[in-house]
Amino acid sequence: MSLVDINSKVGEPWVELPDGHELESWGKEERITWNQQGRQAEKYRFFRQIFDFITDNSISGAYHEYGCHRVRTFRMALTEARRHGLSEMDFFAFDSFQGLPDSTSSPDHAVWKQGALSTSEADFKRLIGEHGIFADRVRTIPGFYADSLSEDLQKRFVEEEQPIALACIDCDLYESAVPVFRFIEPMLQEGSVLYLDDLFAGYRGSPVRGVARAFSEFRARSRFKFVRHVNIGWWGRSYIAYKDDPSVPVDLD
Numbered sequence: 001m002s003l004v005d006i007n008s009k010v011g012e013p014w015v016e017l018p019d020g021h022e023l024e025s026w027g028k029e030e031r032i033t034w035n036q037q038g039r040q041a042e043k044y045r046f047f048r049q050i051f052d053f054i055t056d057n058s059i060s061g062a063y064h065e066y067g068c069h070r071v072r073t074f075r076m077a078l079t080e081a082r083r084h085g086l087s088e089m090d091f092f093a094f095d096s097f098q099g100l101p102d103s104t105s106s107p108d109h110a111v112w113k114q115g116a117l118s119t120s121e122a123d124f125k126r127l128i129g130e131h132g133i134f135a136d137r138v139r140t141i142p143g144f145y146a147d148s149l150s151e152d153l154q155k156r157f158v159e160e161e162q163p164i165a166l167a168c169i170d171c172d173l174y175e176s177a178v179p180v181f182r183f184i185e186p187m188l189q190e191g192s193v194l195y196l197d198d199l200f201a202g203y204r205g206s207p208v209r210g211v212a213r214a215f216s217e218f219r220a221r222s223r224f225k226f227v228r229h230v231n232i233g234w235w236g237r238s239y240i241a242y243k244d245d246p247s248v249p250v251d252l253d
């Protein structure tokens with residue numbers, strides 16, 4: 001049973017709950033498996049919904065992912081793009097392919113150390129190939145964002161590539177998210193979706209730290225407004241870019 005399968009029952013406590021006997025040998029491995037099943041199921045639920053959203057709203061463009069690691073979310077995007085017949089979509093994978101940088105923002109997370117969450121570019125490409133969907137449309141941009149997301153690359157993307165339909169920002173740290181938001185700004189269009197995976201992760205849920213802070217700072221200076229859209233578990237949210245109309249009061253956060 002995973003987090004997504006909550007079964008109701010007749011009588012107290014009205015839902016099926018494992019008892020002490022069933023959890024007798026429950027330990028760290030079981031906890032990790034349990035949480036991963038629940039988290040990846042929530043993310044996949046999101047990708048299924050958001051590809052329906054972008055197709056239904058005729059938002060054409062590219063998929064960008066900032067933080068690719070084990071290719072879980074990237075495979076979800078490819079699968080749903082295939083399901084929705086988006087054969088013109090380009091897919092860009094931005095990652096150091098060496099794991100996290102040395103952090104300067106003091107996250108409260110046991111795993112987020114320098115070099116953690118590392119998947120090599122070769123392994124990333126192998127997993128994409130094995131998945132077997134639009135592999136020839138996937139391009140990697142290796143490097144730490146502070147260097148790789150240069151003004152020259154930004155200019156090239158603006159001039160030569162599709163605008164962003166969906167960007168998955170899954171790079172954990174404040175200092176990683178800051179250059180990402182700066183980089184994507186000129187590639188946004190009305191209807192671009194930003195999926196912020198770590199809005200409440202790694203910094204005790206504080207909105208003045210982490211990815212939440214980077215997003216708030218970006219929002220304050222962007223030429224677009226962002227309306228809150230789908231919640232993804234306890235950790236993430238998506239937002240839709242829209243053009244402001246000062247004559248219309250908007251109250252949807």
Ligand SMILES: C[S@@+](CC[C@H](N)C(=O)[O-])C[C@H]1O[C@@H](n2cnc3c(N)ncnc32)[C@H](O)[C@@H]1O
Pocket residue numbers: 066067068069070071072073074094095096097098099100101117118119143144145146170171172173175176
């Ligand atoms: C949580 S993992 C991403 C998980 C991935 N979306 C998946 O579903 O398997 C975070 C990723 O962000 C990358 N990353 C974090 N900060 C980065 C930076 N400043 N520059 C480049 N890559 C970075 C790491 O290398 C790692 O692959």
